[in-house]
Amino acid sequence: ITDEDLYQLELERVFARSWLLLGHETQIRKPGDYITTYMGEDPVVVVRQKDASIAVFLNQCRHRGMRICRADAGNAKAFTCSYHGWAYDTAGNLVNVPYEAESFACLNKKEWSPLKARVETYKGLIFANWDENAVDLDTYLGEAKFYMDHMLDRTEAGTEAIPGVQKWVIPCNWKFAAEQFCSDMYHAGTTSHLSGILAGLPEDLEMADLAPPTVGKQYRASWGGHGSGFYVGDPNLMLAIMGPKVTSYLTEE
Template sequence: MTLLPDPASLVNEDRADGSIYNNALLYDMEMDRIFKRNWIWVAHRSDLPDPGSFITTFVGQHPVIVSRDRKGEVHVLLNRCRHRGATVCEHKSGKAASFVCPYHGWAYGQDGALRAVPQPKGYGDSLDKSKLPLVSLRVEDYNGMIFATFNADIMPLDEWLGPAKIWIDLFMKQGAGWPIKTMGEHKFTFPGNWKIQLENTTDAYHFPIVHKSFLDSVDNQTQNIFDFVEGDGFVEDLGNGHSVMVMIPELVDLEENLDAPIPERFQKLAEALSKDYPPEKVRQIVRAVGGSGFNLNLYPNVACSMAFFRVLRPLAVDETEIRHIAIGMDGGPEIANEVRLRLHEHFQGPLGFGTPDDSEAWDRVQRGALAGYNIDILLNRGLEHEAKRESGLLFSDVTAETGMRAAYRQWLTDMTCETAIEEAAQ
């Protein structure tokens, strides 16, 4: 009989055993103890603009429908008919008055309530529709970010996010005074463990090496902006596995420094905007178009990464789905949103300079971690000069692995939680 690994023996403060990437039993534990018991990001408010709007997605490995009912309330429902288990919605997004199972025609409302059953007389008096709604998950949101969880006892989302809320608010300033909206996505899979990608979003150390082709593709002014490894940036542990990596400090608050010169690459955009907007608004829009100067990692599955949402979904111990979701200004000038999309394509797109190079590195980590036994993955960069702010939050320089240590600290808490262990044993 194969025994479950002891998570406490695999992760330390400054290192982790390489098997965390390739142990299938450990992966199964993660799906129960992390992806069923934490807040998982499922959608942005703009994905559900109207009553009846819905999208389909996943909470861990569980297919769900995220819907807005007629009263405007958001629901996250397991995409599984209560009769025989068939999915009741196969569309990626849309509007629907109800969700009807294609197998036997059971129909559910936008809130998941069972509304109708064909030929109900066949059940006699045994069918109580009020007791057979689609299973509903707990749902909360913050500043347009919608999260769901199976865990009815988890702390409120507001508490779970903690100091990360400040950074979410800063990230949303990319709307330049308008709300943020999603503008499509690039989705792909890579043959590696989900934690490899989680680490990457808080890893500035790799940027000048892995992304040299990107740096070679931009003008000198842009190269200087992205030359942040020796700069004044930092990585900060925000608690509960969250972290922020500030690469370009002058672009943290996009509503500041509006008098700064407009970068050369945005001059044509500024000229076009000046036909419809006053100079101060033009500067605000242009500054927002370039994106924020930081990556915010929200454990375990989403990052607000400079100018887009990066969402991970574990598919198997050695396979992960990644979604790069472009964002723009909801109600803002279309020309500005078009420039944002072109910038997104340049780095994150399937033919861009960033995503293919990152994916190659992740693939190599997964394959390399299979070599040998009892060889550690090092997580100690920046540890010797890590310090505490007055708030008690740990921080270090921009190339430090402080964010990775934050994530693995929460990983260890989740994986060794007595409640989770008891439930897994039942």
């Protein structure tokens, strides 16, 4: 899974054609508020517009390919490339070119904006997609919304992202990091994933009221000295973790 040719194919087939989570709307509350992040290996700017919509565009100047914005987050009326001063508005449109008449007399600025992505949101989460032919976000998320609804907008105040920027550099293939959150529930009931379990439980239940999932059917696959599996036990706990359809399938006689 770490083959370089396969990785390049994943960038083209997966990251370039999927809806990718970029942030939360509370990170960019006011017009001009922005964050910078990545879609695959492509740097992008995510910025709130004057009409409250959100724009996502490639963070790369069309002149010499330099970064348009080098900060992690902030507020801006425009973005100016530090190399030759080409300026873009918050929607990513090229609006000013120094010495345009002398150096680029035939330049049509409307044709020289950075590549712009499709943008849609779900309960405050900001998603973007390079593929103009991809299905809409609601269709793409499908039944995964069951799990997202456990965690998002659980009160009238809604969900709010914690301010600030934190970054980790992990020397691994992207799938290794993803598998840490989907391969097993060994530590889910006590440590890092506990909040996710509790969010999916009925409000009148506590973890102490649930039977540990150690009996019933077992589906297990082992690799690299570690295993993962589904242990069928308390239906309430299973419902929180696996959703209604999977729970019904695994518990049917």
